[in-house]
Amino acid sequence: MSDKNKTSYPKEKINILLLENISDLAVQNFKNAGYASVKKLAGALPEAELIKEIKNVHLLGIRSKSQITPAVLKAAQKLQAIGCFCIGVNQVNLKEATSGGVAVFNAPYSNTRSVAELVIGLSVMLIRRIPDKNKAAHEGRWLKESAGSYELRGKTLGIIGYGNIGAQVSVLAEAMGMKVIFYDIVTRLPLGNAQARKSIKELLQEADVVTLHVPETAQTRNLINSQNIKHFKKGALFINYARGEVVDLDALSKALQSGQLAGAAIDVYPLEPEKNGDKFTTPLQNLSNVILTPHIGGSTEEAQANIGEDVSNKLINFLETGTTIGSHTVPELALPMQEGSHRILHIHKNVPGVLSQINSRLSGHNINIVGQYLKTNEEIGYVVLDVNKGLSKEAMELLKEIKETVKVRRLY
DSSP, rough: OOOOHHSOOGGGGOOOOSSSOOOOHHHHHHHHHHHOOEOSSSSOOOOHHHHHHHGOOOOEEEEESSOOHHHHHHHHHHOOEEESSSSTTTTOHHHHHTTTTEEEESSSSHHHHHHHHHHHHHHHHHHHHHHHHHHHHTTTOOOOOTTTTTSSSSOEEEEEEEHHHHHHHHHHHHHTTTTEEOOOOOOOOOOOTOOOSSOOOHHHHHSEEEOOOOOOOOTTTOOOOOHHTTSSSSEEEEOOOOOOOGHHHHHHHHHHHHEEEEEEEOOOOOOOSSSSTTTOOOOTTTTTTTEEOOOTTSSHHHHHHHHHHHHHHHHHHHHHHOOOOSEEEEEEEOOOTTEEEEEEEEEEEOTTHHHHHHHHHHHHHOOOEEEEEEEOSEEEEEEEEEEGGGGGHHHHHHTTTTEEEEEEEEEE
């Protein structure tokens, strides 16, 4: 019998479910690695349908629309990992995934350039009043004038959230001749000539164009509200290609109609349709100085290909080697391959003494540990250990007996 058939999860028995029209490059990646059972669906599934679909799934791939609730995770008895083929992971109940020992991966950098380029493009469109002129031309009116149209060069761009995307926007903006200022709750090393500001208020008072690049958290909810909008320079431009919950759209609409803000570009909303063609409403509709897009900031062919490759590789590496670098739930570990051994993964509740139990149980049965790594978070511990090939089955049974065990799996 081959080593492959001795493992707990032979490739031909692995079921992979990909939702929301994930890139075909991801599908091909899995098939090239030997995983034949890959099911790809075009859209997200309602909770009840997903619960039915996920019962025999080992790897799940989603984008931003799928909601992985505690009920879904409870039904997913065979689930080893979730790949979020997008930037965020807020659509997954991370607490439940952590307690269940389900690794959750995403692609935090893969669409950075796509979003950054579009933000600069939108800045040009807004500062030149292209939405107004485009509307007039479509209506048959010739609006050839320079009033209210400006160059980006020499203007100040304010970036709220100076992470991966914010920093890329910073570099591109400087290349356009802009002055860049930024605010972040974390101390960040500025790129180029960008300068940090001590508060959002200070940034808003100085910036001609403001762009958001923050995650959705309790602290960022309604970050741009009626109070903060008062601090914008009169006639400033505002761009949100981050998260829908971070802006009070009613307050933004009033500021645009009053002339406090000269224009805005919005891509994300508190409530978004589940699929193409569904009805969509927002307080910003029918305002001529507003560009509205349907959550497509990172939607380029290049970005989707990069995301497909990045996340599928993380899932394959986890399944085949136990590597959890980039996981938001299972602690990050990467153990080099060991010749002449079988690898076992042990996920357990994070209580004192589990590693001691593992070592004493194995040594008590003369099972030699060739290599071992342990890392914990607040809720679970993750042990990757290599043992002699001939004793791996016995080792598996001993590890299952430890009462704090959440999951145990033999790789090869």
